[in-house]
Amino acid sequence: MLVYLLWGSTYLGIRVAVESLPPLISAAMRFAGAAVVLAVVLRLRRGPGALRVPVRRVGSAALIGVLLLAGGNGLVVLAESGPAGTAVPSGVAALLVATVPLLVVVLRTVGGDRPRPWTFLGVALGFAGLVVLVLPRDGVDGVPVAGALTVVAAATSWSVGSYLSGRIRMPADPFVATVYEMLAGAAVLALVGVARGELRGFSFAEVTGRSWAALAYLMVAGSLVAFTAYVWLLAHAPISLVSTYAYVNPVVAVALGALFVAEPITSQVLLGGAIIVVGVAVVVSTERPRRSPPPAVDGAAGEPAGR
Numbered sequence: 001m002l003v004y005l006l007w008g009s010t011y012l013g014i015r016v017a018v019e020s021l022p023p024l025i026s027a028a029m030r031f032a033g034a035a036v037v038l039a040v041v042l043r044l045r046r047g048p049g050a051l052r053v054p055v056r057r058v059g060s061a062a063l064i065g066v067l068l069l070a071g072g073n074g075l076v077v078l079a080e081s082g083p084a085g086t087a088v089p090s091g092v093a094a095l096l097v098a099t100v101p102l103l104v105v106v107l108r109t110v111g112g113d114r115p116r117p118w119t120f121l122g123v124a125l126g127f128a129g130l131v132v133l134v135l136p137r138d139g140v141d142g143v144p145v146a147g148a149l150t151v152v153a154a155a156t157s158w159s160v161g162s163y164l165s166g167r168i169r170m171p172a173d174p175f176v177a178t179v180y181e182m183l184a185g186a187a188v189l190a191l192v193g194v195a196r197g198e199l200r201g202f203s204f205a206e207v208t209g210r211s212w213a214a215l216a217y218l219m220v221a222g223s224l225v226a227f228t229a230y231v232w233l234l235a236h237a238p239i240s241l242v243s244t245y246a247y248v249n250p251v252v253a254v255a256l257g258a259l260f261v262a263e264p265i266t267s268q269v270l271l272g273g274a275i276i277v278v279g280v281a282v283v284v285s286t287e288r289p290r291r292s293p294p295p296a297v298d299g300a301a302g303e304p305a306g307r
Contacts, residue, residue: 008252
C-alpha cells in the first residue's frame with residue numbers, strides 16, 4: 001500500500017515542486033538529500049565500513065543512477081514543468097511512465113530472451129494506448145506531444161537502467177547501491193540544471209511554501225519511505241504482486257491530479273490510460289516466474305515427482 005500511494009503521489013509532488021523551483025535543480029536536491037540521510041542511517045546502524053564497496057561496483061551503481069534518476073526522473077520533471085499547454089499533467093505523465101514494463105520486454109527481446117506470446121499482446125496493447133493518449137482527436141489538441149515524447153524518453157532511460165541493473169556487477173546491498181545511485185543521479189541533474197541556466201536569475205526567497213513542502217515530501221516519502229517499502233516487498237512478497245505498482249500508480253496519480261490541482265480527466269485520457277494499464281497488467285501477469293519442476297524420481301528425467 002505504501003508503494004501504491006506514495007509512488008503514485010510523487011507525480012503530483014513534482015508538479016507542485018516545479019511551480020517555483022528549478023526543475024532539474026529541485027530533482028538534484030531531492031536525491032542528494034535522500035542519499036545523505038540514507039548514508040547516515042547506514043553508517044549509524046552498520047558502522048564505519050557500511051558504504052565500503054569495490055570501485056568498479058560503485059561505477060556500476062553510478063551508471064544505473066544516472067539512467068534511472070537523471071534520465072528517468074529528470075526528464076519527467078522537465079516534462080511536468082513549464083506553462084499550461086506545454087507541461088504534461090501529472091496523471092498523464094504517470095500513465096506514460098507505466099509503459100516501463102513494456103519497454104523492458106522489448107529490451108529483453110532484443111537481448112535474446114523469448115517472452116511468452118501473451119506478453120507481446122500486452123506490449124502491443126500498451127503502445128496502442130500510448131498512441132490513443134497522445135494523438136490529437138476531433139480537431140482538439142491532445143497531450144502536448146513534445147512533453148509526452150520527453151516522458152517516453154524518461155521511461156526508456158528507466159527501462160534501460162532497470163534492464164542493465166540485473167546484468168552488471170552492483171553493490172551486493174541494495175541500500176548501499178541506492179546511496180551511490182542517488183548521489184550520481186543528483187550530480188548529473190545538478191550539472192545539467194546549471195548548464196541549462198536554471199540558476200540564472202533564480203532566488204530561493206521566491207520559492208513558495210508549498211513547493212518546499214512538495215520537495216520535502218518527495219525526498220522523504222518518495223525517495224526514502226516508498227523505496228524502503230519496495231525493497232522489503234521484494235524480499236517478502238511474490239514479484240507478481242510487487243510488480244502491480246506499475247499499473248496502480250497511474251490510477252493514484254490521475255485521481256490526485258484531478259483532486260488537488262484540477263487536472264482534467266478527458267475521455268481521451270480515460271481511454272488511452274485504460275488501454276495502457278490493461279497492457280501492463282497483461283505483461284505483469286504473464287511474466288510471473290515459472291515454477292521449477294520438482295526433482296525427477298527413479299530416472300524419469302524431466303518429469304515432476306508424483307506423475
